[in-house]
Amino acid sequence: MTTIQDNWLTLADGQKMPQQGFGVYKLTDPTVFTQTIQSAYDDGYRLFDTAQMYGNEADLGKALKSLNVDRDDYFITTKVAESNQGYQKAIDSVKESLKKLQLDYVNLLLVHWPINGSFFETWRAFEDLKKDGLTKSIGVSNYGMVHLQYLATQASEMPVVDQLECHPWLSEKPMIDFNKQHHIVTQAWAPLGRGRIFEESAIQELAQKYGKTPAQIILRWHFLNGLSFIPKSAHASRIKENADIYDFALTDQDMVQMDSINKNVRISQEPELVYEFNQQYPH
Numbered sequence: 635m636t637t638i639q640d641n642w643l644t645l646a647d648g649q650k651m652p653q654q655g656f657g658v659y660k661l662t663d664p665t666v667f668t669q670t671i672q673s674a675y676d677d678g679y680r681l682f683d684t685a686q687m688y689g690n691e692a693d694l695g696k697a698l699k700s701l702n703v704d705r706d707d708y709f710i711t712t713k714v715a716e717s718n719q720g721y722q723k724a725i726d727s728v729k730e731s732l733k734k735l736q737l738d739y740v741n742l743l744l745v746h747w748p749i750n751g752s753f754f755e756t757w758r759a760f761e762d763l764k765k766d767g768l769t770k771s772i773g774v775s776n777y778g779m780v781h782l783q784y785l786a787t788q789a790s791e792m793p794v795v796d797q798l799e800c801h802p803w804l805s806e807k808p809m810i811d812f813n814k815q816h817h818i819v820t821q822a823w824a825p826l827g828r829g830r831i832f833e834e835s836a837i838q839e840l841a842q843k844y845g846k847t848p849a850q851i852i853l854r855w856h857f858l859n860g861l862s863f864i865p866k867s868a869h870a871s872r873i874k875e876n877a878d879i880y881d882f883a884l885t886d887q888d889m890v891q892m893d894s895i896n897k898n899v900r901i902s903q904e905p906e907l908v909y910e911f912n913q914q915y916p917h
């Protein structure tokens with residue numbers, strides 16, 4: 635039997651990343667932030683996913699300090715906000731993020747959303763930030779095929795991670811296959827569909843069959859699909875529950891049952907920026 639701590643993915647640049655991480659979007663109460671990160675760390679989470687936009691990089695920095703463990707014991711992702719895209723703005727904002735996080739480097743730096751205009755300049759900044767050691771790996775978020783193909787026309791190195799909304803209502807199989815073919819790890823955001831899909835009968839049935847919760851069934855499905863995934867919870871009991879998915883298996887038949895839930899439906903907002911971009915650079 636493995637545990638959350640045993641499962642790491644090797645990225646195309648050779649860096650290792652925990653397959654399961656902990657998302658901190660909307661974890662905004664600074665009074666409980668440190669305690670929440672401590673709970674997650676104690677339960678075996680080693681990847682913490684923040685963003686400039688979340689406004690909690692400084693809280694995460696404080697929480698990491700208070701863990702009092704070696705830098706190699708955790709993996710930190712942050713994302714450059716739309717308003718900080720462009721060469722110099724991206725560089726300056728990442729230096730600011732590092733100050734808030736109280737770190738010399740992040741493990742993974744992501745472009746949060748693809749936007750027009752500063753698309754290539756932002757990526758050039760990412761390549762330079764990596765060369766300068768301010769991040770170990772560079773990746774993107776909310777990039778579809780068209781963005782990745784367009785990026786490939788000028789990039790010196792390609793993203794090693796693409797973080798996407800992905801859960802049983804939005805299984806993104808073609809995009810995941812595309813990423814796999816291009817040695818890009820797909821990382822699922824809102825992996826639990828923000829808790830809104832637990833009532834699906836296919837999930838309920840499997841939960842009953844294995845004596846697990848709907849959240850655990852969904853996360854096991856992501857795990858078996860080979861994705862990285864970063865559920866968020868503000869509750870210690872759920873944080874523990876979400877990490878406790880390594881002592882049971884789903885059969886091939888169960889996986890087909892899970893796959894059948896897909897409706898290509900987004901839980902979060904429509905990525906308008908993505909669509910604008912697609913109009914300008916059609917397939």
Ligand SMILES: NC(=O)C1=CN([C@@H]2O[C@H](COP(=O)(O)OP(=O)(O)OC[C@H]3O[C@@H](n4cnc5c(N)ncnc54)[C@H](OP(=O)(O)O)[C@@H]3O)[C@@H](O)[C@H]2O)C=CC1
Nearest residue numbers: 657658659775823824825826827828829849865866867868
């Ligand atoms: N790159 C991007 O554009 C985006 C990235 N992200 C990242 O992905 C992370 C995860 O996505 P997120 O949007 O938070 O959605 P999730 O799918 O992780 O769902 C979080 C919600 O589910 C609830 N929940 C968590 N575990 C359980 C459980 N075991 N039982 C019942 N309810 C549960 C939480 O409630 P509670 O907290 O009350 O327990 C919360 O309301 C974010 O925190 C962020 O780091 C998110 C959105 C966009």
Ligand SMILES: O=C(O)C(=O)[C@@H](O)[C@H](O)C(=O)CO
Nearest residue numbers: 659660685687746823902903
């Ligand atoms: O959480 C993130 O990383 C986001 O980009 C959010 O803005 C997310 O897209 C959202 O849910 C907005 O309602």
